[in-house]
Structure formats: structure tokens, C-alpha cells
Amino acid sequence: MTNPAKPKSSKPDAFVMDANRLDALIGALASSGHAVMGPRVADGAVILGPVAGAADLPLGVTDRQEPGRYRLKTVKKDPAYFDFAVGPHTWKKFLFPPREKLWSAERAAKGFAVREDGIDAARRDKLAFVGVRACELAAIAAQDRVLTGGEYRSETYALRREQTFIVAVNCRTSAATCFCASMNTGPGVGAGHDLALTELGGGKDHRFLVEVGSTRGEKVLMALNAKPAKPKDVAAARAAVAQAAKGQRKMPKSAPTVLAGATDSPRWADIAQRCLNCASCTQVCPTCFCNTVTDTTTLDGSGAERWRHWDSCFTLDFSYIHGGAIRGDGAHRYRQWMTHKLSHWFEQFGTSGCVGCGRCITWCPVGIDITLEARGFVKDAKGKRKG
Amino acid sequence: MAAKTAGKPKLAVWKFSSCDGCQLSLLDCEDELLDVVGAVEIAYFLEATRAKVAGPYDVSLVEGSVTTPEEAERIQTIRRQSKVLISIGACATAGGIQALKNFADVADFVTAVYAHPEYIETLATATPIADHVPVDLELRGCPINKAQLLEVLGAFLAGRKPNLPNHGQCMECKQAGTVCVMVTKGEACLGPVTHAGCGNVCPPFARGCFGCFGPKENPNTAALAARLGELGLDKRQRRDAFRGFTAAAPAFRKESETHE
Structure with missing residues (x-):
């Protein structure tokens, strides 16, 4: 599912607005009935939550990320609104909530009265996201394919997704854990946005290049009186994004094929020694979609509820069938996650399941680096070919 | 009545x-x-x-x-x-x-x-x-x-099976949106090896998990202990971390004994 594409016209696609107009943009989205979500600082991280205005955004905040470590820093000179990389939260927490009541039932005179709480709540959720990065747009597109594109459609996800307005942001900096460039998902925004911002200049010259991605995006922007962009603004934005791609981690190109043939590698056992099987990687991953449902009943048996919640292939219960868990060993569970994400996802959904955001690297409590592990498998495969 | x-x-x-x-x-x-x-x-x-x-x-x-x-x-x-x-x-x-x-x-x-x-x-x-x-x-x-x-x-x-998760506290933190105290602050935390179910009590208050719910299924206590060492916990502190309210749980007992 994509947002309605903007019809081709002679009107310009790129505009420039003063940085202080960001507040007006958030205000416009709020006044058109959106609950505006964006980045903000909480508990030592840039998280995603409700933003009432530009003052809520992490102005002047940057981050230092490495495997298993995340720290914020504040910049005094020419503070920018979006010079940090992705944090611990993902937009899936809004589109595909960790816990969602799907329906409830109350005993009636005859049978049960069923209420579709999930659909009702999703219908009320008119969201606007401010600050969605290129990798995150790719992740949302991946979840679209999984949750709306096939046989097992989530109606609540589809409803939320349809109503969501997306203001994307082009990255001008990367964290050391980012590897979007090698996954071809960033750092520049490609598709899936209503508006895309690139931060330019600083101080008095602090401004945004605003590019239009949809007709509804254009409508919102026109009300903000942005001026058509000059070629030098567009060039500056492109140069900044190109700069962000430098110095990133890299996922080896051959990872999908190499991993498909590495089922019996001794590396899985080596990783399992370090892996806590805590499932953090799957919970912070913007594409991981595994979920389960549980039914609850009231004490007096008069009511029942069905809840959907995030699950993870790292738990024993996930692969539990009659007689026990299929993936009893941590090695099997890490293998399932990594090979699905980087390899089998292609067969299932036509793309990689990894967008290169690097969250699984930063938020792994013991700092396991998926790119480094992939390189290990690639090295083994090369060795085998030579030998 | x-x-x-x-x-x-x-x-x-x-x-x-x-x-x-x-x-x-x-x-x-x-x-x-x-x-x-x-x-x-x-x-x-x-x-x-x-x-x-x-x-x-x-x-x-x-x-x-x-x-x-x-x-x-x-x-x-x-x-x-x-x-x-x-x-x-x-x-x-x-x-x-x-x-x-x-x-x-x-x-x-x-x-x-x-x-x-x-x-x-x-x-x-x-x-x-x-x-x-x-x-x-x-x-x-x-x-x-x-x-x-x-x-x-x-x-x-x-007459049904209760819904009690066997997974770890990390999933409870992540699903609640709680920012990891180990990754952002270097806090010692037993969350990665601790059974979920408390309702995510300590990490939202910037404290590591104390392990009150005991070991989760398949806890990799050795890997966590190694990380706690990297974060600055000495041998005795690592031993004591696993020796709290659930010290007699076999996984925690064994791990604590390796740091005697």
C-alpha cells in the first residue's frame, strides 16, 4: 500500500520553508484532526511519542551509537531538529501496537454480544508521523506487504495505515550502527511519504527543503506558504544526504545466498553462546511482525476478550507445538531470525526483511552485530570455495 | 449477609x-x-x-x-x-x-x-x-x-490454560516502550535473563531489573554475567546480582556460584 501518488504537473515539487515554520506544519496536521507523533527526548534516548509543536522536538540533540551502547549529546552551535539517527522506538508501535484488544464479548440473554474494539480503536486513530527516516519508510512498506498484502490481512493495521500522514526526513548524519546504504533503503527518502524534509543551514539561515510526495502532502504544504526551492537548495540537500551514507556499516551483498546455505554452520552455536535470546532485536526491529493472540475470561464467566500482541521467534513458546518447542536451542532461534530477515524474506515477500536501521545492533544488551556476523558467514563461504 | x-x-x-x-x-x-x-x-x-x-x-x-x-x-x-x-x-x-x-x-x-x-x-x-x-x-x-x-x-x-508469558523482561520493556537502561546508562540489569510478568516495574524508573521473577526460559546467564563484567561489576558484584530474591532458582544459583 502506498499513499496516493502525486499526479504529474508543471508545479514545482520542492519548496523551502524557514525552520521556524516546522511549528506551523505540526499545527496544521493537528488542526486537521491528526494525532501528531514525532521524536522527543525521554530517559536518555530519542523516543517516539506525541508532539504538540516544534518545541517538543530534540533540537540540538545528536546520538552516539555502537553495539550495545547508546548515548545522547547536545550540540550548542547551529542546533538542528533531526541530526540524530533512529532510536529505540519504531513507528510500528503506532501502526501495529504491542498490545491490541481485537474484540470482546459479553454474555447476553441469548449467546454473546461481540464488540469489535480493535476496528473501532483503529478507526479513531488518525495519525501523523513527523520525522520518519528512509529506512523506516522501507520498513513500513515491508510491514504493508506482510500485514495487508497477503492472505493474513490485519484490518486494524490497514485502517491505521490508510489514515496516516507521513512527514519524512532525509538523514544528513548516520550513526555508526546504520547500514541503510548497503541495504538500498537510505539515507535518502525514496517513496512512501506525503512530505519529505531536508534540514539546511543553521542559525538565521536554518531552513528546510520540503519535497512533495502525495496530493495530500501538497495540500498541507500549500497552506504553509513555502517558497519554491532554488536549485542550490536542492543540490545542498542532496550533498548532505550523500555525506550521511559515508562511514556506515555495511551488510555484505552476498548475505542472502550465503546464509541460505549456512544451515549447519558451527557459527550458530558460537553466536548462541553470546546471545541472551532476550528478543530485544525483534522487538526493536521495524519489520518484525510476529504476533500472537491470547483470550482472557472474566472471573464470573460473563465476558471474554481477545488480545493480539507482539511475539518473537526468540522465545521457546513461539515454536511450541505438541510435545515441545521445535527451536529449543538458542542457536536455532538466532538462525531462524537472521536467515528469515536477510534471506528467506525474499522468497516470502520479494524483498529483504532488513532495512539497515541498525537498531538490533545498538539495542542488543550484549552488542551482537548482525553485519559482523553476516561477514563471518561470508568469509566461511569464501574459504570453502577456495578450499 | x-x-x-x-x-x-x-x-x-x-x-x-x-x-x-x-x-x-x-x-x-x-x-x-x-x-x-x-x-x-x-x-x-x-x-x-x-x-x-x-x-x-x-x-x-x-x-x-x-x-x-x-x-x-x-x-x-x-x-x-x-x-x-x-x-x-x-x-x-x-x-x-x-x-x-x-x-x-x-x-x-x-x-x-x-x-x-x-x-x-x-x-x-x-x-x-x-x-x-x-x-x-x-x-x-x-x-x-x-x-x-x-x-x-x-x-x-x-477450565482453561492461564496466559502467563515465559519469555524475558526485555520483551516487557520493549513492548511498554521503556528505554533500555543497560544500553543507555550502562546499568546492571537482570532483565535479559529474568522471567516477565511483573508489569515492567523497575526499568521505567531508570533501575536495572533485580530478577524478582526468577530465571526466564532458557536464560543465558553466562553471557549476561560477561556483559555485567564489561559494565564494571567485579566478581563479587556479579555473584550478588544473581543472588537476590530468587537465589535458589537453579539457573541463578549456578551462575552465582561461578563467581564465588
Whole structure:
């Protein structure tokens, strides 16, 4: 599912607005009935939550990320609104909530009265996201394919997704854990946005290049009186994004094929020694979609509820069938996650399941680096070919 | 007005060596307490009522660990009188804080603490209920989570399996949106090896998980201990991290012993 594409016209696609107009943009989205979500600082991280205005955004905040470590820093000179990389939260927490009541039932005179709480709540959720990065747009597109594109459609996800307005942001900096460039998902925004911002200049010259991605995006922007962009603004934005791609981690190109043939590698056992099987990687991953449902009943048996919640292939219960868990060993569970994400996802959904955001690297409590592990498998495969 | 008791399952709540906190979780179900009383007959629950109804009992909730010879006998009687026996809390499921004595000579404690050690009759260890009798379900926590207790009672009454996650605390943090204290602050945290279910109590307050719910399924305690070392915990601190409220849980006990 994509947002309605903007019809081709002679009107310009790129505009420039003063940085202080960001507040007006958030205000416009709020006044058109959106609950505006964006980045903000909480508990030592840039998280995603409700933003009432530009003052809520992490102005002047940057981050230092490495495997298993995340720290914020504040910049005094020419503070920018979006010079940090992705944090611990993902937009899936809004589109595909960790816990969602799907329906409830109350005993009636005859049978049960069923209420579709999930659909009702999703219908009320008119969201606007401010600050969605290129990798995150790719992740949302991946979840679209999984949750709306096939046989097992989530109606609540589809409803939320349809109503969501997306203001994307082009990255001008990367964290050391980012590897979007090698996954071809960033750092520049490609598709899936209503508006895309690139931060330019600083101080008095602090401004945004605003590019239009949809007709509804254009409508919102026109009300903000942005001026058509000059070629030098567009060039500056492109140069900044190109700069962000430098110095990133890299996922080896051959990872999908190499991993498909590495089922019996001794590396899985080596990783399992370090892996806590805590499932953090799957919970912070913007594409991981595994979920389960549980039914609850009231004490007096008069009511029942069905809840959907995030699950993870790292738990024993996930692969539990009659007689026990299929993936009893941590090695099997890490293998399932990594090979699905980087390899089998292609067969299932036509793309990689990894967008290169690097969250699984930063938020792994013991700092396991998926790119480094992939390189290990690639090295083994090369060795085998030579030998 | 006496509550209607005919046909209702008989519930008993038993105390062993413990602080009573888990039993209080049942009384703490203020909004749901009338529903509980409506659904079951409280047959034995000294924390709530002096009235006692003789066994057998349909469901027994057992709090506390076995620390005295008298308790070791009493649990056998209770098991015989109970159709379903559920042990509740860290003491009943993992020995509790008193299980720290398992790592030392209890005679030393008795002589050091009591003016008249001859009055003290105690076992050398504090052990979980399941070490003594078959247990139908273990509900973790120090204290237990009241929502989980209600879920267990509701499931028992409906004849279904209770929804109790076996995974780790990290999933609870991530699903609550709690920012990882280990990654952002370098805090020591047992969350990656600790059973979920507390309702994500400590990390939202910038504290690492203390492991009150005991080990999760498949805990990789060695990998976590190695990381705690990198974060600056010395050998003794690593040992003590695994030696808290659930010190007698085998996975935590073994890990703590490797750091002696």
C-alpha cells in the first residue's frame, strides 16, 4: 500500500520553508484532526511519542551509537531538529501496537454480544508521523506487504495505515550502527511519504527543503506558504544526504545466498553462546511482525476478550507445538531470525526483511552485530570455495 | 449477609516462610475482590478471615518457602488436601531471600543472631515448594503481580490454560516502550535473563531489573554475567546480582556460584 501518488504537473515539487515554520506544519496536521507523533527526548534516548509543536522536538540533540551502547549529546552551535539517527522506538508501535484488544464479548440473554474494539480503536486513530527516516519508510512498506498484502490481512493495521500522514526526513548524519546504504533503503527518502524534509543551514539561515510526495502532502504544504526551492537548495540537500551514507556499516551483498546455505554452520552455536535470546532485536526491529493472540475470561464467566500482541521467534513458546518447542536451542532461534530477515524474506515477500536501521545492533544488551556476523558467514563461504 | 457458598470451588491460601506480601496481593485486588469472593468460597485464608473451612480444597495458593522441619511436614498435608496446588511468589517458587542461607552454614547464623540458639529449629536450607511436593503451577514474583493472580484464578474457574508469558523482561520493556537502561546508562540489569510478568516495574524508573521473577526460559546467564563484567561489576558484584530474591532458582544459583 502506498499513499496516493502525486499526479504529474508543471508545479514545482520542492519548496523551502524557514525552520521556524516546522511549528506551523505540526499545527496544521493537528488542526486537521491528526494525532501528531514525532521524536522527543525521554530517559536518555530519542523516543517516539506525541508532539504538540516544534518545541517538543530534540533540537540540538545528536546520538552516539555502537553495539550495545547508546548515548545522547547536545550540540550548542547551529542546533538542528533531526541530526540524530533512529532510536529505540519504531513507528510500528503506532501502526501495529504491542498490545491490541481485537474484540470482546459479553454474555447476553441469548449467546454473546461481540464488540469489535480493535476496528473501532483503529478507526479513531488518525495519525501523523513527523520525522520518519528512509529506512523506516522501507520498513513500513515491508510491514504493508506482510500485514495487508497477503492472505493474513490485519484490518486494524490497514485502517491505521490508510489514515496516516507521513512527514519524512532525509538523514544528513548516520550513526555508526546504520547500514541503510548497503541495504538500498537510505539515507535518502525514496517513496512512501506525503512530505519529505531536508534540514539546511543553521542559525538565521536554518531552513528546510520540503519535497512533495502525495496530493495530500501538497495540500498541507500549500497552506504553509513555502517558497519554491532554488536549485542550490536542492543540490545542498542532496550533498548532505550523500555525506550521511559515508562511514556506515555495511551488510555484505552476498548475505542472502550465503546464509541460505549456512544451515549447519558451527557459527550458530558460537553466536548462541553470546546471545541472551532476550528478543530485544525483534522487538526493536521495524519489520518484525510476529504476533500472537491470547483470550482472557472474566472471573464470573460473563465476558471474554481477545488480545493480539507482539511475539518473537526468540522465545521457546513461539515454536511450541505438541510435545515441545521445535527451536529449543538458542542457536536455532538466532538462525531462524537472521536467515528469515536477510534471506528467506525474499522468497516470502520479494524483498529483504532488513532495512539497515541498525537498531538490533545498538539495542542488543550484549552488542551482537548482525553485519559482523553476516561477514563471518561470508568469509566461511569464501574459504570453502577456495578450499 | 453470608456469601453464597454452595457449589463454588473452595480456595485456600497457605503461608510458609515468607513476608505475607504475596497473600496481600490477593487482598490488594480491591476492584476485583468481590468478583473473587463471588466466584470462589474462601475456605482458608488467615490473612483475610479467622473462619476456617475443613478440606479438601479445590485450589490451594501456597506462599513461602520450606525452611523448618514443621513446614516440610505441613506441605505434605496441604498437598493431600488440595486438588490443585499453585505456589505463589519468589519464596514459594525459588526459595526467596531467605535462601541466601543455602550458601552458608546455617549454624553460624543461628549462633550469631539469636541469644538462645537452642530455641531455633530450622533446616539447613530454604527451598521452593516444588522441591517437596508436586506443584500444578508456579506463579513468579516478589511479590506476585495481582493481574497475573486474577488471570490464574480466572483460567482455573473457566477450565482453561492461564496466559502467563515465559519469555524475558526485555520483551516487557520493549513492548511498554521503556528505554533500555543497560544500553543507555550502562546499568546492571537482570532483565535479559529474568522471567516477565511483573508489569515492567523497575526499568521505567531508570533501575536495572533485580530478577524478582526468577530465571526466564532458557536464560543465558553466562553471557549476561560477561556483559555485567564489561559494565564494571567485579566478581563479587556479579555473584550478588544473581543472588537476590530468587537465589535458589537453579539457573541463578549456578551462575552465582561461578563467581564465588
